[in-house]
Amino acid sequence: MTNTSPSPQNLFEANNIVKRIGTVVIADGVDIHVPAGSIVGMIGPNGAGKTTMLGIFSGNVKANSGTVVFKGRDVTSVAMAKRARLGIGRTFQIPRPFDKLTVFEHTLLAVQQSQSVSMSEAHERAIFALERCGLLKLVNEIGGDLRLLDRKRLEMARAVALDPALVLLDEVAGGLNNAEVGQLIEIVLSLRDSGISFLWVEHVIRALNATADRIVCLSGGHLIAEGSPAEVLAHPAVIESYFGSPAFMSTAS
Amino acid sequence: MSTLEAPVMTNRTVKRYSRNSLGALGIGAVVAAVLVVLPAFVGESSINQLTQFFSFLILAIGWNVLAGYGGMVSIGQQAYLGIASYAVLYLSLHGVLSWWAAPIAIAFCGVLSIPISYLAFRLRGSFFAIGTWVIAEVCLLVVAQIESLGGGAGASLNDLNRFSPNTAGDVTYWVGLAIVLISLASVALLLRSRVGLALMSIRDDELAAEATGVNVMRTKRIAYVLSATICAGAGVLLILSNLEVQPNSSFSVQYSAFMIFMVLVGGMGTFEGPIVGAIVFFALQQWLAANGAWYLIILGAVAVAVTLWLPRGVWGTVDPRNRRSLVPLRHRVSVSATVESGE
Numbered sequence: 001m002t003n004t005s006p007s008p009q010n011l012f013e014a015n016n017i018v019k020r021i022g023t024v025v026i027a028d029g030v031d032i033h034v035p036a037g038s039i040v041g042m043i044g045p046n047g048a049g050k051t052t053m054l055g056i057f058s059g060n061v062k063a064n065s066g067t068v069v070f071k072g073r074d075v076t077s078v079a080m081a082k083r084a085r086l087g088i089g090r091t092f093q094i095p096r097p098f099d100k101l102t103v104f105e106h107t108l109l110a111v112q113q114s115q116s117v118s119m120s121e122a123h124e125r126a127i128f129a130l131e132r133c134g135l136l137k138l139v140n141e142i143g144g145d146l147r148l149l150d151r152k153r154l155e156m157a158r159a160v161a162l163d164p165a166l167v168l169l170d171e172v173a174g175g176l177n178n179a180e181v182g183q184l185i186e187i188v189l190s191l192r193d194s195g196i197s198f199l200w201v202e203h204v205i206r207a208l209n210a211t212a213d214r215i216v217c218l219s220g221g222h223l224i225a226e227g228s229p230a231e232v233l234a235h236p237a238v239i240e241s242y243f244g245s246p247a248f249m250s251t252a253s
Numbered sequence: 254m255s256t257l258e259a260p261v262m263t264n265r266t267v268k269r270y271s272r273n274s275l276g277a278l279g280i281g282a283v284v285a286a287v288l289v290v291l292p293a294f295v296g297e298s299s300i301n302q303l304t305q306f307f308s309f310l311i312l313a314i315g316w317n318v319l320a321g322y323g324g325m326v327s328i329g330q331q332a333y334l335g336i337a338s339y340a341v342l343y344l345s346l347h348g349v350l351s352w353w354a355a356p357i358a359i360a361f362c363g364v365l366s367i368p369i370s371y372l373a374f375r376l377r378g379s380f381f382a383i384g385t386w387v388i389a390e391v392c393l394l395v396v397a398q399i400e401s402l403g404g405g406a407g408a409s410l411n412d413l414n415r416f417s418p419n420t421a422g423d424v425t426y427w428v429g430l431a432i433v434l435i436s437l438a439s440v441a442l443l444l445r446s447r448v449g450l451a452l453m454s455i456r457d458d459e460l461a462a463e464a465t466g467v468n469v470m471r472t473k474r475i476a477y478v479l480s481a482t483i484c485a486g487a488g489v490l491l492i493l494s495n496l497e498v499q500p501n502s503s504f505s506v507q508y509s510a511f512m513i514f515m516v517l518v519g520g521m522g523t524f525e526g527p528i529v530g531a532i533v534f535f536a537l538q539q540w541l542a543a544n545g546a547w548y549l550i551i552l553g554a555v556a557v558a559v560t561l562w563l564p565r566g567v568w569g570t571v572d573p574r575n576r577r578s579l580v581p582l583r584h585r586v587s588v589s590a591t592v593e594s595g596e
């Protein structure tokens with residue numbers, strides 16, 4: 001893939017991303033592509049720079065070099081808010097709810113900012129986004145009052161309410177129990193079926209195994225492995241660098 | 254989840270009016286009507302006191318928009334107060350009747366606040382606060398240099414002298430009442446709009462607001478301009494009622510202390526807070542006026558007590574989750590679900 005001719009079937013392309021923080025090299029020429037309609041998982045050891053990469057993709061972190069292309073348009077220098085309105089939603093690893101707004105107002109805000117529709121239609125869409133993310137029961141709660149699990153759902157709902165083509169998820173499955181991970185998988189798959197693509201940073205391998213079309217593993221500034229979930233999770237470099245020991249794999253799956 | 258459950262017919266309605274707020278609007282209308290006809294029934298000194306009260310109320314409303322809803326803590330809003338006062342003086346010296354000068358002066362401050370916002374918004378947090386103060390001090394120094402406006406000694410507003418004190422006091426009172434009502438209405442309209450929701454989201458978490466598509470600078474600027482315009486209303490009212498201006502007092506940072514006091518005591522980021530705060534402030538001021546220095550000491554003590562025991566202020570304590578707001582600003586969704594079939 002070259003920087004100048006983005007391939008049309010890719011909804012999202014990050015090309016040749018270089019990012020250093022101080023002396024730490026987060027990315028040293030990384031390419032990540034998300035084909036339309038797909039779910040791409042991203043794994044990597046703690047501190048590898050996954051969250052930083054999502055920041056570069058969503059627009060709140062500047063890369064040292066490289067380009068970000070969304071729907072065939074170079075958005076490298078487009079601000080975060082504009083990217084959100086264009087259809088790149090994101091969640092934050094540590095949830096960032098609006099402390100004094102109601103849950104409904106979170107998704108209403110997203111609808112109002114990204115879509116020009118009538119008030120009643122905006123209300124409908126805001127409620128629909130909450131419903132899809134399992135938050136309808138908490139519709140009138142205040143963001144600052146939510147528990148961690150609901151905060152994570154709210155992160156998703158707020159991103160989904162943007163009517164995005166792509167959602168960047170940052171460890172939304174962390175801290176969930178087995179049943180909750182199952183629910184999350186269902187939610188993500190149904191959103192995917194409705195046309196949203198995902199780039200999903202996750203430590204909970206089971207979630208990616210059940211959803212991802214492709215997985216990439218970021219470590220030491222490079223994608224040390226890339227391919228189907230089965231391929232990547234069996235890749236010796238991944239097992240070595242990410243899981244530390246093969247024994248971990250057997251307990252994780 | 255819900256997409257996977259049995260088909261459910263849900264009936265959702267989004268409400269902004271509650272019984273609470275409809276009742277409050279009714280009471281508010283009655284209070285406003287009583288205030289309009291009040292000069293016919295009460296004496297001149299009471300009317301003048303109410304005019305003073307209005308100017309503090311307007312300041313509290315203006316500061317609350319900026320800090321309470323926009324999260325921008327400024328200690329320089331007295332810049333607009335002073336400039337508006339001096340704009341009225343300037344216009345009256347050029348033949349515009351002071352009462353007519355009022356709306357022009359207010360509009361002028363609103364426009365002026367746009368370029369100033371570009372300067373102030375280069376700073377964040379406490380630097381923003383200090384920066385706004387510096388801007389106000391610069392305005393003070395500039396105005397004090399203008400000899401035609403009285404220089405450092407100030408000047409008096411003479412064109413209302415041709416009316417009887419009674420008439421002048423009443424008209425100024427109505428001007429003040431109009432500014433209060435227009436300020437309250439414009440804040441309510443802003444907060445009900447999408448800009449208002451965006452503003453509150455920025456206050457709560459600027460990065461998350463950006464990730465939700467909010468144009469942060471534009472939204473903040475709208476709040477800043479509205480706040481400046483409202484604070485200008487207080488400046489207009491102060492010169493119309495005091496009939497004199499002096500740079501050091503018109504641009505005094507003391508006004509910022511008063512604004513902060515009223516909003517913190519009343520409840521920051523609530524619509525009702527500034528009203529409650531202004532009443533408390535004015536009552537204390539009337540009560541303690543005779544006691545000189547004690548006045549400021551007791552104000553300080555009240556401020557400390559409120560921050561310690563009522564950190565949300567009076568109204569914020571009455572209504573911590575903004576559910577009892579007397580004005581329909583927030584959203585309330587009622588979902589009544591009926592499962593269609595057992596499928």
Ligand SMILES: Nc1ncnc2c1ncn2[C@@H]1O[C@H](COP(=O)(O)OP(=O)(O)OP(=O)(O)O)[C@@H](O)[C@H]1O
Nearest residue numbers: 021024026044045046047048049050051052053093
């Ligand atoms: N603003 C910053 N200033 C300095 N260092 C930073 C900053 N942000 C991130 N880092 C460092 O950059 C590296 C990558 O951080 P990042 O959060 O992107 O990793 P991650 O892969 O998401 O980790 P985790 O799996 O723990 O979430 C870490 O070493 C972190 O300490």
Ligand SMILES: [Mg+2]
Nearest residue numbers: 050051052093
């Ligand atoms: Mg991370």
